[in-house]
Amino acid sequence: MALTTSAFFWASCAAVLIPLLIHLLRRHKPKQILFPPLELVRQRQNTSQRRFRFRQAALLFLRAAVLLLFGLLLARPAAQTGIRKSESGPSARAAVLLFDTSLRMGYEQNGRTRLEEAKTLGLALLDAMPSETRVAVCDTQNSGAAFQIDHLAARERIEQLEPRPQRYSLTESAAEAARLLAPEQGETELIILSDFTAAGWRGSGADSAAGILGRCEHPPRVFLADFAPKSFQNISLTDVGVSVSGTDEEGEAEIGVTVSAAGKGSAGILKLVCGPILAGGETKPLTETFSEADFTAPNDEKREPDQTSAAGTFRKLRKTFRLRHLPVGLYQGTITKTPPDPLTADDMVSFTFEVRPAKKLLFAAPDPKEKRALFLRTAVSLSEQVQGRSPFEIETLSYEQLFETRLDPARTAAVFLLDPPPLSAPFLTKLETFVRAGGGAGLFLGQNFSANQPAEFAALFGGTPLRQVNRPEGTPLIPDPGASALPGRFGAAADTASLPWSQTLIYRYWRFEWNEESPSEVLFRCADGAPALLLRPLGRGSVIFSTTPFSDLASDPKPWNRITIGDHSWLFLLLADGITAALTGREETLNKAPFEPVDAAVETAANLAVVPPDGKAIALSVPESETRFTFNGTGELGSYRVTGGQTPKILTGFSVNPRAEEVALEPVADEELQKLFCGTAVSRINSAEKLEAVRSRLDSRADLYSLLALLLGLLLAAELLSANRIYRDVSP
Amino acid sequence: METSYLNPEAIQSLKRLDLKAKFIVKGFIHGLHSSPLHGFSVEFSEHRKYTAGDDPKEIDWLVYAKTDKYYIKKYESETNMTGWLIVDSSGSMGYAYQPNLPTKFDYAVSLAAALAYLMIHQQDPVGLLTFDEKLRRSIAPKSARSQLGTILSALSSLKPGGVTDIAASLAQAAGVLKKASLVMVFSDLLGNQDDLFRSLYRLRHAGHDVMLFHVLDRAEVTFPFRGQVDLIDPETGARAAADADALRRDYLDTLEAYRGRFRRECAGAKIDYVQLDTGIPFDKGLLEFLISRSQHR
Structure with a gap:
């Protein structure tokens, strides 16, 4: 026999001492009493004493047994079966x-x-x-x-x-x-x-x-x-994705969800409810855009192989809702499937998206400026289109034009400086003001640059240029080995095992003396260890800084690198995607999987808090000067809101939905x-039979429990009878 | 007179034995609603003519109806039934466990005094014998009113003490009492039962009516002790250590058997056995006495 909680048994063993002690302590000095009929007493004295002692001992034994058995029951004895x-x-x-x-x-x-x-x-x-x-x-x-x-x-x-x-x-x-x-x-x-x-x-x-x-x-x-x-039936909603495009005044959102059917085919209705987040945190339903879409999960035989999972028993289809004429703002909503099925966790998905006015990306390049800006400009456009984001309004300028252009973060998302000439102090000041106000600045140094820069340069970019370094044999561009993970969408580029970064050779780059007091984050390095691509948050904006240009022409006899040209120039798309996302602040994906970290920009970090679906706000400790936050507590499904500011208001939000594999029931x-x-x-x-077999073997424990409970009942009854008998006899 | 005076606890508060006897008897009579004192132990003797000064209530109205003349009934006292009060004054009789109750001796003396009071008021001669291990004091029976004072004085002066030998004492009494009498024995009867019965049979064979008043202490019939006790015989100083709780049941059974044997043997020998304890009102003893007297009339 085994005891589940043996502490109770040992406690009862200790408790057995109580009646024993009482029994022993009762043996006090006899009281002397005059009693004339002593002869009558003596006639039965020995017999009665023996009987009484036997009864007392029996009662003591019964009480000890009751205590012991009670402890044994609490200890949940289990027979060694199972x-x-x-x-x-x-x-x-x-x-x-x-x-x-x-x-x-x-x-x-x-x-x-x-x-x-x-x-x-x-x-x-x-x-x-x-x-x-x-x-x-x-x-x-x-x-x-x-x-x-x-x-x-x-x-x-x-x-x-x-x-x-x-x-x-x-x-x-x-x-x-x-x-x-x-x-x-x-x-x-x-x-x-x-x-x-x-x-x-x-x-x-x-x-x-x-x-x-x-x-x-x-x-x-x-x-x-x-x-x-053995058989199951489930229709799951997964992989919610939102594509938003917009103009200055209003936008359009396309919300897609994957419907997967497991088990027998079934039909149902998807219902979308969505609305802008109001000041109080409520969602105002967009009744005019309320949508329903019916679907029928097709039979296995009729599905194309490419629409089935590896096992060929699960069918998928993608349903899309399109919401038009959406004013600028933050939106959250749900797509719900009816009727519900046995697995309810995937009957609803939540989503969050933000409609923002379109902004400009300014590209400045030396002549021929269009050609020099071609690679980066094309890469930015492509990546944005692939990501389904609204295309930026891209404008290419000469440096003379750029120096004269007013930089307003409300109209311009980022400025890309391709192979810039020496920069003047007033322009650097203007650029820093633009960045601190929320703009992005990309600096891609090349042959036109000079080491003689004003102090404002170091203040903006965190370092002072020293000289150009030649690497005739070429040094590969590699993700920084010291970084555990690259931020934002650079993360996709960090897979050094799969991506051929060793083929992206750099022949020349600028060496800098870096400011130790306010270091920048190194994203990529040359294989010789020199920093190549750096990220520097500044105010509400960011600066990306490259020590080698992305503006070499294919015809250049001595290109500074082979990142934008060559057999593996497609890697440049990854870099361009990350750079654009970092500079424009649009890298946030507001629809997350559980436990996926959220890294997003906010207007202010004052009083920053995340409100999960259950409404219990979680305060985030972020310095007020910061314009980004990271949140890891995305273990709850549903829509979250992020509040902050001196007068707290909703700054942004995000949604968490189950991963497709977590609701896939294929055995x-x-x-x-x-x-x-x-x-x-x-x-x-x-099988149920085997489970029952295990359970039946385990039931022996329950039998033992019942047996002990019965025994305890009998002992209690015996104790009661014995005590009654003794104390009835002793009552004068 | 209140019947509450039949309660031993109330009588206990009275110091004078004559008062005790009087209160017991009066209380008892009050309870009976008719007086046993008048015409109870006397028999009709003759009629005589009514003369001035006679009590009119003694006129026999049946004779008046037949003869149209006033005659009064004359009664004759029964003089051949002498009462003997034999009181045990041994040390064991001086026992009382509860202080608010009388000792066995006090109880016996009070009851004996009450009976003496009754009998003398009936003009029966009453005598007194006291004993412990042998007869100690003897007062010859007389029916004079002064006899009551003599007996009560003797009883008042008695102090319990010494060891008991009731069998020997009764045997000795049987030798002393020549004339058939009503023998009233007051004792706790602690001793050898067989010897005691032999003495009692001897009294019976001598032609005496025997009334055995078995007086025990309240504690002796209830055994109220708890826990470990060391019981001591007050007469002999013998000891017995025991667990009172363990012993109670067996002791009470033994006592019941002891008293049961008295009941059986006395019934067989036509001895009136009255089982008393110091918590029982005195009227029980008196009533037993009256019933016994009427049966033997």
Whole structure:
């Protein structure tokens, strides 16, 4: 017999001392009493004393037994049956219960979700474990689980589990569990309670889990409790995307959502509700743009292969809503599917978008200015069009024209200075004012530049030019190895394993003496270590600074680099996309996946707070001088709002929707699981019969509990009778 | 006179034994609603002519109806039924556990005094014997009113003490009492039962009517003690340590068997056995006495 919470048992053992002590303490000095009929007393004295002592001892025993049994019941005794014995193995010294708490586990069948079923079995398994077994409860929400000897704490942990957006894949969580079990000596168990969908087992960590389990001196026994129903039906809304284009006064938004059908084909209606965010935070529904779209999930046979998933059993289609004549402002809304289905988490998606007036991008280049600006200008246009954003109004100027042009952040988003000549102090001052007011300035130095610059240059760009450096053999442009991640949309360019950055050679660049007091962020370097592309936030705007130009002509005999030309010049598109996004402040994607960080610009950082869907505002600690914020707490689905300012108002917002794989119900193949647990014995409980078999074995614990409860009742009755008899006899 | 004076606790507050006896008897009579004192122990003797000065209520109206003459009834006292009060004055009789209740001895003396009062008012001769391990004091029976004072004085002066030998004392009394009498024994009867019965049978065989007033303390019939006790016999100083809670049931059973044997043996020997304890009102003893007297008339 094992005890779930042995503390109660030991406490009851201690409590047994109470009646014993009372019994012993009652033995006080006898009272002397005159009593003439002493002979009558003596006749039965010995017999009655013996009987009374026996009764007292019996009552003492009964009371001790009642206390002991009561403690035993609270300790929830469990017979050594259940999985362990059924698998002919000894009791595990340590066990990890890994719960899949992804949104999929909210799939409801017969009035209970998969997670509820998993929790029921998990609790039963926990109760069946010996009290000395160290248990860890892991889930796909949290990492860093630890073993607990107190099964009550583990029990509470299980009871608190809820379907939530998945932070870690099951493979990552399994790897975490394997890491926990690896140092353990003796028998260990890993029990995974999931619906075993294919998507849940993809992602990083698979090799890690297999490797860790394989290296274990005592590989754990792995039990996979499968809660996937044999048949299922679900229509999910995922991958919401918004494309906004606008003029000075109003804009147009195209909102697309992917409808995926799993299981039997089904039809339904999508309903979109959207409106501008008002000052109070409410959304005013755009009744004139209220839209509905019906859809019918087609049968498998009629679908084209390219519209199915890898398994060929899931069908997808894309539905688009178009909202026109939208005034400038922030918009949030939802697309809801009716009728609802057993998995409700994907029956609605939220979205956020912002309609802004179109702005200018000014390109300044030496003659021939159109040709010099061609590469960057084309790359910016292309990237903006690919991203579905409103095309900027692009204007190319000579430097004489630029110096005369008034720079107004309300009209101009950014200025690109391609191979600039020496810059004058008044222009640099004007440019700094423009940047601090929210504009962007891109400086791409080339042969026209001079090392003799006024002090304003260093103030604006954070460094003083020293000299040109020649690298005749060429040095590749590479993402800064010291940066863990590149900001904004530069992130896509950071994959050095996949992208051939080694082919983007730089032959000449400017060397600088950098200002240590206000350093810029180095995004890219030359392979020789010299900074090549730097980002410098300044006021409400940003400065991008390149030590080599992007304006060389293809015909130049001695080009400064081969970034814009050559076989791998398409990489320049990544750079141009990142540069434009950083300078125009439009890199924010306002529709996020769970746990995806939000990095966005705001007018002011004063009193900055994020209001999640549940309305409980989270204050952000951002210096007031900052114009950007980063938020990582996107674990809740729905629309968030960002407020700030001296008189708090809504500054921006974003929406969080489940990833498509988190609501995909396609089951994982046994072969895939075997790969994950290669070399480890795996028992998959994938049928209701097996689950019932496990449960029935576990029911022996319940029988023991009932038996003990009955025994306790009998003991209490016996104690009552015995006490009544004794105290009735002793009542004068 | 209030019947509350039949309560031993109330009588206990009276110091003078004559008052106790009077209060007990008067209270008892008040409860009966008719007087046992008049014409109870006397028999009709003759009629004689009514003469001036006679009490008119003694006129026999049946004779007047037949003869049209006034005759009064004359009664003759019964002189061959002498009462003997035999009171145990041993040390055990001086026991009282609860201070608000009389000792067994006080209870016995009060009851004996009341009976003496009753009998002397009926003009029955009453005598007194006291004993512990043997007979100690003897007062010859007389029916004179002054006898009551003599008996009460003797009873008042008694102090319980010494060891008991009731069997020997009664045997000795049987030798002393020559004339068939009404023998009223007041004792806690603690001693060898077999010997005691032999003495009682001897009294009966001598032609005496025997009334056995078995007086015990309230604590002796309820055993109210709790916990560990060291019980001490006041006469012998013998001790018995026991758990009172454990002993109670068995002691009470033993006592009941002890008194049960008295009931059975006395019934067989036509001895009136009156079971009393110091918490019982005195009227029970008096009533038993009257019933016994009427049966033996």
